[in-house]
Amino acid sequence: MAVMTTTDAVIADDLAYAEAVETAVKAAAAYYAGGDSALDDDAYDRLVRAIVAWETDHPEQVLPESPTGKVAGGAAEGDVPHIQPMLSLDNVFSAEQFATWAASLERRIGRPVAAWSVEPKLDGLAVAARYREGKLVQLITRGDGTAGEDVSHAIGTLAGLPETLAEPVTLEIRGEVLMTAAQFERALAVRTEHGGEPFANPRSASAGTLRAKDRPYRLEMTFFGYGCLPLPAIDAALAERLSGSGHSDLMAYIADLGVHTTAATQVPARTATAVEEVQARVEEIAALRAELPFGIDGIVIKADAAADQQAAGSGSRAPRWAIAWKLPAVEKVTRLLNVEWNVGRTGIIAPRAVLEPVEIDGSTVTYATLHNPNDITRRDLRIGDQVMVYKAGDIIPRIEAPLAHLRTGTEQPIAFPETCPQCGSGIDTSEQRWRCERGRDCHLVASVSYAVGRDQLDIEGLGLTRVVQLTDAGLIKDFADLFTLTRDQLLTLERMGPTSTDNLLAAIEQAKSRPLSRVLCALGVRGTGRSMSRRIARYFATMDHIRNTDAEAMQKVEGIGVEKAPVIVAELAQLAPVIDKLVAAGVNMTEPGATPPSADGAEGAMALGPLHGMTVVVTGAMTGPLEKLSRNQMNELIERAGGKSSSSVSKRTSLLVGGEGAGSKRTKAEDLAIRIVSPDEFAELVADLLL
Structure with a gap:
C-alpha cells in the first residue's frame, strides 16, 4: 500500500519509467550486495512510489524486472530458507491514510482491533537470529523474504544480541541491525583511516558491515529485536508457553532473555486501544526523532493481539496486520558558503562546511x-555549490553530494591549508585524516580546558581565560604542569591576587584525589570518553595495570573492539611523559573499590556497594546534596556504589531517582511498580560515597 505524496517524482513517459526501474534495481542491488547504494531509504522509497504510480496507470507496460511487489525490491538473494517468510511492510504517510488502513483491517477481521502496538521503525537491516538451547548459532539476512544470506560470521559483534540467552530455549528472534550515531561516526573514522571511502549513510554502512568478512578492521553495530518465533518442532514446551502471546508480550519476553528491544530506548513500544491514541503516539515519537541516538524513518504500527494477527493474515510481500507510517526525509538542499579548518585536541585537522542556514528536522543547520x-576531492565540492545536507539522530549533519547540474560557473574550488591553521606548523598528510605535526601540543589550550572540566578533574577557577594566561606565560606545557604551579608563579599573572591564587591552588590540590576514571578521561585518549574511562578504570583498577596492558587485554573491557584497543594502547604510550608527571605530583592513580584483574586475565571484582546489582535511572532536577552533580557525575556515583546507570526505564530497572520536574520516566516507573526515591533519599543510600 504505497501512497504517493506531494514530494514524489512523476514519471512522464515509458522511457522515464524504464530509467526509473533501472535506477531502482541498481540501487537495491548495490545496497543488498555491499551496503553502498547512492540512494538513501527515503529517496529509494520515493522512486519506487513513482514507479508504482506509473504501473497503476499503465499495467500493460509493467517490466518484469520492476522492484514493485517484491521483498527487498527483488535484489536480495539467499540460500538459507526462512522458517516463516520474512516480509516487508506496506507504508502510509499521514493520519488520514493510517485511519483508512486501520478501518480496512478491522473490516477484514470483522471486529475492532483489540490493541495497537506502536514502536519506532529503526533504519537498519533486518536479520533472523536462531538460538538453540540458549546459544546463538546462526544469523540470516532477510534476503528475498523466503531465503536469506548466512552472516553468522557477525556473531559476537552486535551489541544487544547476546551469544547466550538468560534461558536455554530454542527459538528465532528477528530484529534490526543498525549503527547508532556514535557507532556511525566511529565507523567513518575507522574506514577512512584504512583508506576506504566514507559510508553514504548509517543504513548502508550497517548493510555492508554485516556482510563484510575480509576487512582488516571491525565496526560496532547494535541489534534491536522486533519479533519472536517459537519453534514447536524443536522446543514444544516454549511454543506452548508463548502460544497466544501478543506482540508486546513477546517483546517483553525476549527483553528478559537479554535481547535489546525498543523498550530500552527513549521511545519504547507502547500499546493503544484507539486510532486517535496511535496518532498521538506517532506525533510523540516524531517529535523525539532529532534527539535519538539512532536513525528512524517512521513508526511501525501492529495489531498487538495474536488472534487479530492470525485473522488478518499476510500477503506475498507484507503482513496485513502491520503498517509503517513513514516520516519525512531528514535532508534538505542549501548552499555551501565556506569551509573552515579546525584543529582538534589530538591535532587532527578537520574541515567543516559553513552552510546557508536551513531547517532540517526541527533545527536550524x-x-x-x-x-x-580526500572526501572533498572525491565529491568535487566547490564553494557556492547547492548541496544536499543529511541529518539523522544525533549525528552531526553532513553533506551528501553537490548538485552539479545546478552550477552557474561562479563556484570556486575549496582551498586546502598548507600549514596548520592553529599554530602554523607543518601538516602530516600521510593518512586520510590530516594532522598537525605538533599533535596534541598544537591545541594546548583546548586540551587543558577539557582536562579541567567538570566531568574530568573539575578544577574550579580554571576557565578558558585563565588557561590562556597560563599557556601564554609559558607556565604549563600540558595539564600535568598544573599540579606543580607555585603561589609565586600565579601571583605574577594579571588579576590574580592572594585570595584567588590560594583558592585556585586549593582546587588543584583537591583535584589530586579524583578517581582514576576522571584522570583517564582528562587525558583525552581517542576512543575513550566519560563512560568508557569508567569501564577501563573499573576493569584495571590502577594506572600501572592500564599502562602495562596490551591490545588483546584491552579488548576485554566492555565496548572495546579490535580496532579501538590498539589505538588506546598506543595513545597511552604516547602520553607516558604526562602520566609520569601526574604520578610525580601525587595525583591519585587508583579507582575506588576496584581490584586489578588476576594473572589469568579474569576481571577484578568491585567492592560490593549499596547499589550492588541494581539498575538505576535518574530523571528530573537533583536537589540537596546532589544539586551540584552533573548527570555524568550522578552516573559515576551510581557505578561507584556498585550499580548500573541507565537512561531509560524498563522492567529491569531497580530504582528511579526522581527529582523536580520528573515526567514520563517517573510515570512509567509507577506503572511498572518500580521503587522511586527522592534525591535526598538517594543521597542517604550513598552517603559514604558523598563524603
Whole structure:
C-alpha cells in the first residue's frame, strides 16, 4: 500500500519509467550486495512510489524486472530458507491514510482491533537470529523474504544480541541491525583511516558491515529485536508457553532473555486501544526523532493481539496486520558558503562546511561535517555549490553530494591549508585524516580546558581565560604542569591576587584525589570518553595495570573492539611523559573499590556497594546534596556504589531517582511498580560515597 505524496517524482513517459526501474534495481542491488547504494531509504522509497504510480496507470507496460511487489525490491538473494517468510511492510504517510488502513483491517477481521502496538521503525537491516538451547548459532539476512544470506560470521559483534540467552530455549528472534550515531561516526573514522571511502549513510554502512568478512578492521553495530518465533518442532514446551502471546508480550519476553528491544530506548513500544491514541503516539515519537541516538524513518504500527494477527493474515510481500507510517526525509538542499579548518585536541585537522542556514528536522543547520580532504576531492565540492545536507539522530549533519547540474560557473574550488591553521606548523598528510605535526601540543589550550572540566578533574577557577594566561606565560606545557604551579608563579599573572591564587591552588590540590576514571578521561585518549574511562578504570583498577596492558587485554573491557584497543594502547604510550608527571605530583592513580584483574586475565571484582546489582535511572532536577552533580557525575556515583546507570526505564530497572520536574520516566516507573526515591533519599543510600 504505497501512497504517493506531494514530494514524489512523476514519471512522464515509458522511457522515464524504464530509467526509473533501472535506477531502482541498481540501487537495491548495490545496497543488498555491499551496503553502498547512492540512494538513501527515503529517496529509494520515493522512486519506487513513482514507479508504482506509473504501473497503476499503465499495467500493460509493467517490466518484469520492476522492484514493485517484491521483498527487498527483488535484489536480495539467499540460500538459507526462512522458517516463516520474512516480509516487508506496506507504508502510509499521514493520519488520514493510517485511519483508512486501520478501518480496512478491522473490516477484514470483522471486529475492532483489540490493541495497537506502536514502536519506532529503526533504519537498519533486518536479520533472523536462531538460538538453540540458549546459544546463538546462526544469523540470516532477510534476503528475498523466503531465503536469506548466512552472516553468522557477525556473531559476537552486535551489541544487544547476546551469544547466550538468560534461558536455554530454542527459538528465532528477528530484529534490526543498525549503527547508532556514535557507532556511525566511529565507523567513518575507522574506514577512512584504512583508506576506504566514507559510508553514504548509517543504513548502508550497517548493510555492508554485516556482510563484510575480509576487512582488516571491525565496526560496532547494535541489534534491536522486533519479533519472536517459537519453534514447536524443536522446543514444544516454549511454543506452548508463548502460544497466544501478543506482540508486546513477546517483546517483553525476549527483553528478559537479554535481547535489546525498543523498550530500552527513549521511545519504547507502547500499546493503544484507539486510532486517535496511535496518532498521538506517532506525533510523540516524531517529535523525539532529532534527539535519538539512532536513525528512524517512521513508526511501525501492529495489531498487538495474536488472534487479530492470525485473522488478518499476510500477503506475498507484507503482513496485513502491520503498517509503517513513514516520516519525512531528514535532508534538505542549501548552499555551501565556506569551509573552515579546525584543529582538534589530538591535532587532527578537520574541515567543516559553513552552510546557508536551513531547517532540517526541527533545527536550524549552519554547519556540516566533511570528514577529510580526500572526501572533498572525491565529491568535487566547490564553494557556492547547492548541496544536499543529511541529518539523522544525533549525528552531526553532513553533506551528501553537490548538485552539479545546478552550477552557474561562479563556484570556486575549496582551498586546502598548507600549514596548520592553529599554530602554523607543518601538516602530516600521510593518512586520510590530516594532522598537525605538533599533535596534541598544537591545541594546548583546548586540551587543558577539557582536562579541567567538570566531568574530568573539575578544577574550579580554571576557565578558558585563565588557561590562556597560563599557556601564554609559558607556565604549563600540558595539564600535568598544573599540579606543580607555585603561589609565586600565579601571583605574577594579571588579576590574580592572594585570595584567588590560594583558592585556585586549593582546587588543584583537591583535584589530586579524583578517581582514576576522571584522570583517564582528562587525558583525552581517542576512543575513550566519560563512560568508557569508567569501564577501563573499573576493569584495571590502577594506572600501572592500564599502562602495562596490551591490545588483546584491552579488548576485554566492555565496548572495546579490535580496532579501538590498539589505538588506546598506543595513545597511552604516547602520553607516558604526562602520566609520569601526574604520578610525580601525587595525583591519585587508583579507582575506588576496584581490584586489578588476576594473572589469568579474569576481571577484578568491585567492592560490593549499596547499589550492588541494581539498575538505576535518574530523571528530573537533583536537589540537596546532589544539586551540584552533573548527570555524568550522578552516573559515576551510581557505578561507584556498585550499580548500573541507565537512561531509560524498563522492567529491569531497580530504582528511579526522581527529582523536580520528573515526567514520563517517573510515570512509567509507577506503572511498572518500580521503587522511586527522592534525591535526598538517594543521597542517604550513598552517603559514604558523598563524603
